Amino acid sequence: MKRRDFIAGLGVGAVATGLSGCKAEESLTQNNTSNSTQVFNWTMVTTWPPNFPVLGTGAAELAKNIEKMSNGRIKIKIYAAGELVPALEAFDAVSRGTADMAHSGAYYWKGKNPATQFFGALPFGMNAQETNGWMYYGGGLEIWQDIYAPFNIIPFPAGSTGTQMGGWFNKEINSVADLKGLKMRIPGLGGEVLSRAGGTPVNIPGGEIFNALQLGQIDACEWVGPYNDKAFGFHKAAKYYYSPGWHEPNATLEAIFNKESFNALPDDLKSIIELACQAMNMNMLSEYVTKNHQALQDLKSEGEVQFRSFPDEVLAVLKEKSIEVVDELVASNKDVARAYESYKKFQDGVKEWHKISEEQFYSSR
Amino acid sequence: MKRRDFIAGLGVGAVATGLSGCKAEESLTQNNTSNSTQVFNWTMVTTWPPNFPVLGTGAAELAKNIEKMSNGRIKIKIYAAGELVPALEAFDAVSRGTADMAHSGAYYWKGKNPATQFFGALPFGMNAQETNGWMYYGGGLEIWQDIYAPFNIIPFPAGSTGTQMGGWFNKEINSVADLKGLKMRIPGLGGEVLSRAGGTPVNIPGGEIFNALQLGQIDACEWVGPYNDKAFGFHKAAKYYYSPGWHEPNATLEAIFNKESFNALPDDLKSIIELACQAMNMNMLSEYVTKNHQALQDLKSEGEVQFRSFPDEVLAVLKEKSIEVVDELVASNKDVARAYESYKKFQDGVKEWHKISEEQFYSSR
Numbered sequence: 171m172k173r174r175d176f177i178a179g180l181g182v183g184a185v186a187t188g189l190s191g192c193k194a195e196e197s198l199t200q201n202n203t204s205n206s207t208q209v210f211n212w213t214m215v216t217t218w219p220p221n222f223p224v225l226g227t228g229a230a231e232l233a234k235n236i237e238k239m240s241n242g243r244i245k246i247k248i249y250a251a252g253e254l255v256p257a258l259e260a261f262d263a264v265s266r267g268t269a270d271m272a273h274s275g276a277y278y279w280k281g282k283n284p285a286t287q288f289f290g291a292l293p294f295g296m297n298a299q300e301t302n303g304w305m306y307y308g309g310g311l312e313i314w315q316d317i318y319a320p321f322n323i324i325p326f327p328a329g330s331t332g333t334q335m336g337g338w339f340n341k342e343i344n345s346v347a348d349l350k351g352l353k354m355r356i357p358g359l360g361g362e363v364l365s366r367a368g369g370t371p372v373n374i375p376g377g378e379i380f381n382a383l384q385l386g387q388i389d390a391c392e393w394v395g396p397y398n399d400k401a402f403g404f405h406k407a408a409k410y411y412y413s414p415g416w417h418e419p420n421a422t423l424e425a426i427f428n429k430e431s432f433n434a435l436p437d438d439l440k441s442i443i444e445l446a447c448q449a450m451n452m453n454m455l456s457e458y459v460t461k462n463h464q465a466l467q468d469l470k471s472e473g474e475v476q477f478r479s480f481p482d483e484v485l486a487v488l489k490e491k492s493i494e495v496v497d498e499l500v501a502s503n504k505d506v507a508r509a510y511e512s513y514k515k516f517q518d519g520v521k522e523w524h525k526i527s528e529e530q531f532y533s534s535r
Numbered sequence: 536m537k538r539r540d541f542i543a544g545l546g547v548g549a550v551a552t553g554l555s556g557c558k559a560e561e562s563l564t565q566n567n568t569s570n571s572t573q574v575f576n577w578t579m580v581t582t583w584p585p586n587f588p589v590l591g592t593g594a595a596e597l598a599k600n601i602e603k604m605s606n607g608r609i610k611i612k613i614y615a616a617g618e619l620v621p622a623l624e625a626f627d628a629v630s631r632g633t634a635d636m637a638h639s640g641a642y643y644w645k646g647k648n649p650a651t652q653f654f655g656a657l658p659f660g661m662n663a664q665e666t667n668g669w670m671y672y673g674g675g676l677e678i679w680q681d682i683y684a685p686f687n688i689i690p691f692p693a694g695s696t697g698t699q700m701g702g703w704f705n706k707e708i709n710s711v712a713d714l715k716g717l718k719m720r721i722p723g724l725g726g727e728v729l730s731r732a733g734g735t736p737v738n739i740p741g742g743e744i745f746n747a748l749q750l751g752q753i754d755a756c757e758w759v760g761p762y763n764d765k766a767f768g769f770h771k772a773a774k775y776y777y778s779p780g781w782h783e784p785n786a787t788l789e790a791i792f793n794k795e796s797f798n799a800l801p802d803d804l805k806s807i808i809e810l811a812c813q814a815m816n817m818n819m820l821s822e823y824v825t826k827n828h829q830a831l832q833d834l835k836s837e838g839e840v841q842f843r844s845f846p847d848e849v850l851a852v853l854k855e856k857s858i859e860v861v862d863e864l865v866a867s868n869k870d871v872a873r874a875y876e877s878y879k880k881f882q883d884g885v886k887e888w889h890k891i892s893e894e895q896f897y898s899s900r
Contacts, residue, residue: 206606235806235810238802238803238806239604239803239806239807239810240803241571241801241802241803294899294900297893297896297897298664299663299664299697299820299824300824302817302820302821302824303820303821303822303824303825303828304825305821306817306818306821306822306825307821307822307824307825307826308825332664332892332893333892333893333896334892335891335892395892396888413891413892413895414891414892414895414896414899415892415896416896416899416900419896419900436606437603437606438603438604438605438606441600441603441604442604442807445600445604445810445811445814446810446814448813448814448817448818449810449811449813449814449817451817452667452671452813452814452816452817453671453813455664455667455668456667456668456670456671456672457668457671457672459664459665459667459668459672459885459888460668460669460671460672460673460881460885461672462888462892463668463884463885463887463888463889464884466884466887466888466891467884467887470887477891479891479895480899482899485899489899489900516825519828519829519831519832520824520825520828521900522828522831522832522835523761523824523827523828523831524828524897525897526700526778526779526831526842526844527697527698527699527700527760527778527779527780527827528662528697528698528893528897529894529897529898530778530779530844531662531698531779531780531781531784532662532889532890532893532894532897533894534659534779534781534845534847534850534854535659535781535784535854535886
């Protein structure tokens, strides 16, 4: 009767379920593997408005891919900026464990450590292809993970914008003198560089830029590239669209994970997370390359936008000021110095290579 | 007794195993998912020599990633070129089901369908970033999968070389006249183009190129880029290293799957395969970007190699002949026409975008 009691305790349904589980365990045991079935219910916050094209939708796709690959063993509930915490508190939320993960950009966290900017975007820095080389094979990701470790956070690259545009202007920039007093929405290091070149950087949230531009409160703004910019309607509030995006030759997007949440996962789910992020890095860049060129064609065919390139003289001054800004940062902080040394070495080398490969090819075709 | 017989039939060990399986099923059922535990023992063939750097090692890493993410539910045994089937029989092996998958390049299969070349490399075509945009967001992968479907094969991009080098030469190319009679190892469409420009393309396997070059049986060869080329020692058999790789602005590598093998997988494993390939596409390009620039630095520091760029006049003729070759292909086959129409539309659009983004940025820094 002892045995019968034991079975009664399980219940018939459980025994039936146990049978299929049993078969499962046998086939896996034969193959020397184990199989965890614990379900992890995770929370993800982002720094993007709800359904924000490419960045927000990419974050949602990342979550969906992780769920699919894990067969539902990781379930992720996503909160857009402001839904659970404000955009700029995503880092702290993951650090504290309020959220298990976030999708974001490392340059937002320069207040935590100025070195984070090397993992986001750097004026006159590396483009997407180069940055990703540095991340995965040049030691960049290792330094990044070291710098986030004291915050209890593990980062992975999880998206690239590619080279951005230089921004929307209501006055032409024909010389450095035209930058004097220019009120431009341009945050981060780019803003600091503009300031040293005589301009007045203004930092206002994405949702308010259009009105500020239309009302003449600012003379210019930068955002991302043709696809995101067109969706915000900047072409209806500014005359000139400038290139290139000297301040953001690429922006890397990050997926960041609370250390305890990540480490609680079995190894297979850790691999799924890591490779889902790497796949999203490829996927988002591919989406931007496609949608940016299509939006550019639309903007051209509408015929209202006047496309301009920054004069060489202006770019030379912006570059000089960029070097100045980065040099000062490097002198101020040992993490910046470590990140910069690695970044710079890679950039110098890859620049020589791309000069005779990508660049020569572009100009030959 | 009926119930006891039933349990006796399972054996005590199985009951104990069944219990943990039972818990597993419960936790998964609560979350509306199911969990397959069948193990798939797969065979992978490649077109690469054993441990061939980046291409062969990348294929091995792809297999390892799939195993890790699936927690051993897919196990992949890899055979390098010639170990199970010769390199150029990999496609047939997957088609027949002799192998479940292969890692390879689509241009090898032009004998199956000339349209496959659009998914490998095209002279004066798109670089890696552009090709990947086309693949994932421009309809390229869909066309590719349609073209492989009659062969019982499902392809995914699973690697990019980036822009290759123009090759090693023992004579300088100062004008189109210097191409006349030039015996060069250059296969595929590039070879056809060279032939129309007056040269003599020679198709010899990788392992025999060095000797042919050193013995003067050929005047020139192309292979991949600095990293793979240096490993083959071409700098010891040729004087000049030419850029750019007009014939292969990128080569996409493929992971191809036998349709029945792929379709037998549960959905989570299908997702794992698909995203492992996308991650490897990013990973391999990053590895090439890194190792190519480092090998270039080594070649430069050794001081023996003379770097040269093809004169504009030569590139213009090669481009003209490339268009001619592709136009003839398009006229000959409806699959080529379909692939080309999609490819060309994307290329024309993305070219305009990269002109004001990537290209302008490269020249500004």
